[in-house]
Amino acid sequence: MTTIIDVAKQANVSKSTVSRVISGNGYVSQESRKKVLEAMEALSYSPNLIARNLQSGETKTIGFLAQGFFDPLGIFLQSFISIAKKYNYYVTLYFTDGDKKKEIDALNQMKYKQIDGVFILTRANKWDLIEPYSIYGPISTWHRIDSERIYSSYIDHYSGYYRSLDYLYQRGYRSIGHVLGNFENLNTKARLKAIDDFHRAKQIPINDEWIFQDKSRINNGRTIAQLWHKMTSKTDAMAFYTDSVAAEFISELQLLGYSVPEDVAVIGFDNSEISRLMHITTVDYSIKRQAENSFIYLHNQLNKATIPEQEISVQLIERQTVPLRKQKKEH
Numbered sequence: 001m002t003t004i005i006d007v008a009k010q011a012n013v014s015k016s017t018v019s020r021v022i023s024g025n026g027y028v029s030q031e032s033r034k035k036v037l038e039a040m041e042a043l044s045y046s047p048n049l050i051a052r053n054l055q056s057g058e059t060k061t062i063g064f065l066a067q068g069f070f071d072p073l074g075i076f077l078q079s080f081i082s083i084a085k086k087y088n089y090y091v092t093l094y095f096t097d098g099d100k101k102k103e104i105d106a107l108n109q110m111k112y113k114q115i116d117g118v119f120i121l122t123r124a125n126k127w128d129l130i131e132p133y134s135i136y137g138p139i140s141t142w143h144r145i146d147s148e149r150i151y152s153s154y155i156d157h158y159s160g161y162y163r164s165l166d167y168l169y170q171r172g173y174r175s176i177g178h179v180l181g182n183f184e185n186l187n188t189k190a191r192l193k194a195i196d197d198f199h200r201a202k203q204i205p206i207n208d209e210w211i212f213q214d215k216s217r218i219n220n221g222r223t224i225a226q227l228w229h230k231m232t233s234k235t236d237a238m239a240f241y242t243d244s245v246a247a248e249f250i251s252e253l254q255l256l257g258y259s260v261p262e263d264v265a266v267i268g269f270d271n272s273e274i275s276r277l278m279h280i281t282t283v284d285y286s287i288k289r290q291a292e293n294s295f296i297y298l299h300n301q302l303n304k305a306t307i308p309e310q311e312i313s314v315q316l317i318e319r320q321t322v323p324l325r326k327q328k329k330e331h
Contacts, residue, residue: 221248
């Protein structure tokens with residue numbers, strides 16, 4: 001097996017010169033560089049990246065974990081890769097398809113020094129199983145999590161969702177349906193509290209039939225549209241935890257002969273590309289800055305740096321799916 005020493009002898013240069021050519025760090029004359037590259041080609045030498053990583057203690061690579069594609073992924077991943085590139089880091093994407101073993105295999109890449117840190121967009125395993133891997137490298141996420149070992153760039157979903165409901169109320173809507181994510185997530189629990197507090201404050205009764213759980217994100221907007229269609233007492237507005245499910249809901253309702261917002265108002269959450277294309281009123285909760293802050297944490301931990309995080313804000317984006325509703329006069 002060809003080694004760096006063999007290359008040095010072939011090129012008639014020092015071992016440290018070969019090392020500088022391979023790493024790209026330090027000065028090497030053009031003549032020496034040419035000799036080293038020709039020697040590497042002649043000997044079919046390929047650098048042992050694993051050995052290099054073990055010696056240097058870094059790969060300049062961050063693992064990005066997701067179960068699969070869903071609407072906010074594109075925005076988040078693009079922003080994450082962009083800031084990583086700015087600080088000379090690579091990003092490796094791991095799609096686990098919800099497989100717990102694949103997720104653990106990806107986390108083990110830190111243990112084996114194949115990646116320096118991990119960002120988790122969507123997870124399959126419980127946090128108490130993921131948390132111990134932080135001894136091998138920093139971990140960040142955008143999920144709300146109470147942990148001293150995993151960083152979270154989450155926003156306050158309670159205030160963001162309460163603001164959505166209050167906006168619907170101010171626009172004249174009283175019977176509001178709620179489409180939420182996994183009930184085990186802390187963000188969903190925050191939204192459930194916002195729903196309870198909102199209905200108490202406005203003294204509006206809530207029907208359990210108006211609360212839907214979306215566990216998979218796959219075609220559930222269409223399923224919810226079918227359920228809404230079959231309701232004997234239909235809601236006059238629907239609030240969604242993500243724009244993609246709201247878009248599916250609107251699309252299916254149109255196939256069923258309904259019109260949005262004439263038959264039902266819709267408000268989403270993400271301010272993703274699909275909400276712009278379909279003119280969906282939504283909430284922008286700084287996905288790009290959440291991505292940047294998640295990387296900044298990893299970078300600071302790995303480099304003992306103190307780059308400041310970006311300020312995160314929540315903004316309601318008014319479009320066409322929540323018009324002002326005229327209230328019927330009471331007699």
